[in-house]
Amino acid sequence: APSTDQQELFCQKLQQCCTLFDFLDSVGDLKSKEVKRAALNELVDYLSTNRGVLVENAYPEITNMISTNIFRALPPSDNPDFDPEEDEPTLEAAWPHIQLVYEFLLRFLENPDFQPSIAKRYIDQKFVLQLLELFDSEDPRERDFLKTVLHRIYGKFLGLRAFIRKQINNIFLKFIYETEHFNGVAELLEILGSIINGFALPLKAEHKQFLMKVLIPLHTAKGLSLFHAQLAYCVVQFLEKDPTLTEPVLFLSFLPLKAHCTRLVIRGLLKFWPKTCSQKEVYFVSVQFSAISVCYVMLVMFLGEIEEILDVIEPSQFKKIQEPLFKQIAKCVSNPHFQVAERALYFWNNEYILSLIEENIDKILPIMFSSLYKISKEHWNQTIVALIYNVLKTLMEMNCPLFDELTASYKAQKQREMMKEQERDELWKKLEELQVSRASEVQNNSHGSPAALNNNNSNNNNNEPQESSDDVEATAVIMEDLHQDTTDIACENVSCAK
Incomplete structure (x- = not known):
């Protein structure tokens, strides 16, 4: 078409693609579906290869086509007991069209001619809210596109950033305390990892509150294994930004929450350290696994996250948390489940953690010694015993006199x-x-002759109180x-x- 007509044809194509089809009917409207798919491909190619396409009057047509196609009520899950680790997800039937709409949206946002000052009239809070609701889609392909789209919007629309963070905050709180179900937690956390990385210093109070009130409680949420890697990354990003948060974060995870809120990230992880196997903690295993094995899995995950935190901790912050932290590690080393004990002992393979331990050996060795020495003699798994011998050897080399003193004290x-x-x-x-003596005496008395019994009774009237008193005493x-x-x-x- 002539260049003068291309803009009009572009808008007409956008309007044409607002027609929706029922993909649950696999044989209906096949020709029309193919025509729309071809039109969407043309739109993607046209936007990718041409400049000057994004004139002002095209913005409402573009956002209307996008909204019409992707914003929809998500169907209820076919499987109420859907387990993302065990079951296959329900894929979006209309994906052949929806995928192309998402690709067009990305080309739109990434286009060199894109003007946020015009687009903000249409890509507003309502648009973002509907976009966030789609993160609950069971289809991982859609969530992957949504992740990229939301990241682009966050980068280009400064006025929407606080709103996006607030709405993600609300989604997480609802997930933790109400629904216990949301499919897109991992993707939202991945976006947050990039957002946190861009936070300016010093951190704002609202960002610290998000860490303590949302990210740390997420460690107790159902389905933790599905998003734990992304969650740990977000926590570590915060600690790299502000090392003073390390102490409160760990304590919140392993120990009861302190009233004094200034001690807020290592304290966080310490509070939620799994101690019991509640129903929440058996979320991701099938019925043949016992609840107790789930706790062991969670312990291993927590230990992995703690090691990530210790990799970025400053020595001054380490001193503040070393005592409660190594008390928990001592318990893990003593755990009969070999994977938990093994994961805890792997801390001694980390050179930076070893340097922190050596610097504070006089505090840490007395905490760890009893558990290590006992398990070296009693643990059923020979691999664990070998690891413990290596750890004991390392600790002995760090401070031999203290090691000998603790050994003598333990043996005594x-x-x-x-x-x-x-x-x-x-x-x-x-x-x-x-007791046997008293029973025998009673038995002998009961077998005597009547005359002897009378005499014994007469004699015992004087002696019995004294004998009874002696026995009682x-x-x-x-x-x-x-x-x-x-x-x-x-x-x-x-x-x-x-």
Whole structure:
């Protein structure tokens, strides 16, 4: 067509492509569907190869065609118990057309002649909100396009940035505390990773709040394994921007949340460290897997994220979190599940973490020693035992005198525990002997002659209170010793646990 008519034909093609077809009917309107597909291909090629196409009156036609084709109510899932890790997703039936519309939208946003000052009249908050709703599509192909489109919009429309962040925030909060289902969490987190990377310093209060109130609680959400890599990347991006957030983030994950909010990222991960196997934590396994195995999977994931954080932590921040952190690592090393113990022991393969440990060996070795020494003697998995021997050797080389002192202290404590146990056994033995003696005496009395019984009864009237008192006193002494012994052992165990 002549160049003077091309703009008019372009708009006519856009209007032609606003016609929708039912792709659930695989045999209906086949010719019309093919005509539209060809028209969409022409539009994509025309926009890609020509300059001066994006005149002002083309913007409403373009955005109307795009909105008509991609904005729709997503159908309910065919499988209410859909598991993204086990089940095949439901693919969009109209994808042959929708894919081309997304490609056209990307060419539109990336075109050198694109003018955000004109486009902002049509690509507004309503447009963005409808776009975000589509992230719940089961079709991974659509979510991948949406991810790129939203990233382009965020980059070109400065006035929409705060709105986009707020709406993503709302989607995550609804996902965590209400629906527990949203298909596009991983894609939205991937976009956020790029957004966080571009945050200016110092970080705004709203950005820190997003980290603590949204990203950290996402560690408790259903389907964590599906988006954990993207989530960990976002957290690490925050810590690289502001290392002072490291302490609060870890503590929120492993320990109860502190009222003092200034200690906010390592504290975050510590709070949500999985301790029990609730229904939320068995989200991604099929029924044949036990809930306890899911907890082990989550522990391994958390340990991986902690290592990523420690890779970027500053030594000054490490000192603030080393004690609670290595108490948790000691528990993981002692875990009977070999993958959890193995993942925790792999920390000693990281050169930077090793340098931090060596710098603070006087604090860390006393925390780790008891668990490592005990498991080296008792763990069922020989691979874990070999890893622990290597770790113990490394720690010994870092501070041999302290290592020897802890070894002697540990052995002395074990000796005391053995002696206590022997004393307990002896006390129980005495108690049993006393009971047998009393039972035998009662039996002998019951088998005597009537005359002897009368005499015994007469004699025992004077002696019985004294004998009964002696027996009671002896029993009381033994029971008191047992109680004290049990209390001592309990106190020692609590002390060791701490």
